[in-house]
Amino acid sequence: MGTDTGAVRAVEVLAEDAWRERARRHEERVDALTADHLRRRRAGERHPVEDFLFTYYNLKPARLRRWDPGVGTVLAGEGARERLSERFAAAVPEGVGLDAAAFLAARPVVGFVEGLLSAVASRDAHLGCFGLHEWAMVYRTREVRHGQVPLRLGAEGTDRVVESHRIRCSHFDAFRFFTEPARPLNTLRPTRETQVELDQPGCLHANMDLYKWAYKLSPAVPSELVVDCFELSREIRELDMRASPYDLREWGYAPVRIETAEGKAEYMRRQEGFAERGAVLRGRLLDVCRALREAVA
Known part of the structure; x- marks a missing residue:
């Protein structure tokens, strides 16, 4: 009231x-x-x-x-x-x-959000993960998350892609869905406690999560900014799934074949663009956090 x-x-x-x-x-x-x-x-x-x-x-x-x-x-x-x-x-x-x-x-979460966004903004973007987190989520399992969508390369072909690449997933909310056989293949061990330490501005999921932080800070965040973050998250989600092992052509999504040199190049180009857009939105969210503190100073 x-x-x-x-x-x-x-x-x-x-x-x-x-x-x-x-x-x-x-x-x-x-x-x-x-x-x-x-x-x-x-x-x-x-x-x-x-x-x-x-x-x-x-x-x-x-x-x-x-x-x-x-x-x-x-x-x-x-x-x-x-x-x-x-x-x-x-x-x-x-x-x-x-x-x-x-x-x-x-909303004590404001302090955490400001600390996380500030830490991510201070780092260089790491590119070249090629969306392998989605592949690691279906590695050596028949219990896939999207059971209604077939695997583009089949189960064995999917496993071979995972085994032939170096996986470096830094985002806990992606890593926590890895299958048990895939977890040891990741070069990092992200946890909720190390999120501020490991999240980085090239990560698709870290940039998607700008939408989450925007709405968690509502109504202090202008609604136009929340929707800007939603739109970025929506575009990132599309790339995330196009580069995944799922065959989504029936849904109108052409695959980004990250198992090929051409697919890797396309993925990195789009990933870099998302990192640049995410940096702008991250800065605007940090402005909101600073404005909140200044309003009560």
Whole structure:
């Protein structure tokens, strides 16, 4: 419930027509991005690529659609007072904004997120993992994660690719899904405790996770930034699965054949582009963390 507070520092005050227009554009953007998923969900259909964004990442489409201006922005006008019922909303002379002190008190994860993002931003991108984490998740097993999708090279061919490459997966949330025979083949031993130490800006999953950190910091993060992170995560997921051992041509995805020189080159080119885009979004999320701290200083 919103309260009158001195913990809101206005960096920007938006007139009601301006913030309502921003909210409208945001809703239209999210509607376009989630329409296919919602249609499939109503029909009981599954999608091996896009469902991941709504299952592993558990933000519901309705919450993604809700617009928040973020820390430091105050909404003016009579309509803004309707938002005082929302958590962390606070009334100030200019209108309604985010109570940064209340948000920080309720969300200790902010400190972890800022530390993780800062550590990753300080490192050079390591490229050339070639998405072998997905191959290691089906190595020497018949219990594959996407049972409705065939393996492009079959089980034996998939195992040979794993055995003929050096695997260097630094991201715990990928490594934890490796099969038991694949775990010793990884040159690193990532754990939850070493995540800040090992995550690096070239990692597809570390860049996908920018979406997770963005929505975990909501409503302090402007909703436009959350959707920017969602879109990056969506594009990365597509490459992740195109470079995987699964044959997704029936779903309209041409494979990135990382077992070939041409496929490796394509993967690294796309990986580098994602790292550059991720660096920008990571910087914007760090700006939010700093703005939260400065608002209560």
